[in-house]
Amino acid sequence: MTVYDIAVIGAGPAGLAAAETAAARGARVAVVDAAEHPGGQFYRHRPGDDGSRHHHWRAFTRLRDALKNVDHLAGHRVWHAEPGEPHTLHCLVGHADERPTTVRAQHLILATGAHDRSLPFPGWDLPGVLTAGGAQALWKGHGLTAGARAVVAGTGPFLLPVATGLAASGATVHGVFDANRPDRRVLPLATDPARAIEAAGYAAALLRHRIPYRTGHAVIAAHGDGRLEEVTVARLDRDWRPLPGTGRTITCDTLATGYGFTPQLELAVHLGCALTEGFDGTPVAAVDAAQATTAPRVWAAGETCGVGGATLAIVTGALAGYAATGARPPASLLRRRARQRRLAAALAAAWPVRDGWKSWLTDDTLICRCEEVPHSRVEQAIAAGARDTRGLKLLSRTGMGRCQGRVCGYAAACLVGAPERPDRPIAQPVRLGDLAAGDTAPIHPRAGADT
């Protein structure tokens, strides 16, 4: 069976840059990615896309072209990463025709990216309420508008491309509501030329589409009979508690909401990588100056080691590519990483999540969508002695459902007052028959040809 020199997990900005760098140095590289098309969430696109909806599209086309020098194992969802010599990635391929396969490599580069961080509020599970990234994925990936009348709420600069994307897709956007009031902490970002230009572009687009942008406001409830019909928007105090008398309703069929991003760390945990606190204090994979994790022959790049955006992801991906092939990286790359990390820290400082969101909850607000656990049961579990997310799960089923606590994990951790635990030994649902079948031959033709 083929053993690759390097398997890169994830084909977003970090993974593609890692693969490009490692392949250019002669390594035999596999890029293992869950999606059918390369690009990850950031470069999500339609087949034949001309890039007009994208930032940094030229960077992507260059990285994508480099895939011809590697085995791009698309549509491979890694459900378990087993450390060893070589490491083994247990994957599932296909959907209705799902089947198991394995990929082996001496070295791994984890570039598993991040997903939207959600905060619960009354009515957040009504159809029509989407994550900000979900609304963006419909537009970038399918050219579809998420809805006709939309509201965007949450925190952070990502809300801006989501709002302008919705408007470009034909939706009427009734407002962007950022719970934070950005202050001088945004200065490092405002003085970064690339980000300032990008922000100016969004500001112009908001003006052109007449989209109101309000800071210090949040959607604190969604309402509707079987689907979203309106949202309540309120002005917040500094701690994000709604100011009395400021609530108003907006009629809409779509709400795109996001409060930052949560890195996907399951595979890092499988491999024994130590975690540390990222720019915002939540868990990320710990890496050294060469992007090496604490696990032997495992590197990490991109959001996996701290949410910092596509440029930081590309830089750290390239650095991991150099390190995994035993090469010294150019000093310029190290300087770019230092600068991008400072910007990422500024981003986290300017757009934090404040505790007052908990005051938006009512007794019957679902915390765990999968197991339908309301806030009152979470409070009962905490009163009964739950001290961490594991105790909360055992006492209330919060985080026990199909998503394995990915959606409610951040909120649950905040409510119980303990860190989120990304320990999911099985990172993707796997059928018992496939588990029982044990080891499986690779299905990729080029890899298979060497067996």
Add this chain to the structure above:
Amino acid sequence: MNITVDGRTVPAEEGQTIAAALHADGLRAWRTTRVGARPRGLFCGIGVCFDCLVTINGRASIRACLAPARDGDVVTTGGER
């Protein structure tokens, strides 16, 4: 190309996921939860939340937001087992 959704013909484009085809067809919810019979459809849109599950060609519990639509796919929506 077309897919069949609960016996109804729904158009789908090359490269679209099942969820995108359902969304383009105007559907916003296609499953109910087992405790509260709450309607669910797309939420995360990227395979994280498992709200958008459907049965495709007899195979249950598939994330509609990840599965590419293929001509003639038979999709069954509805309850949770």
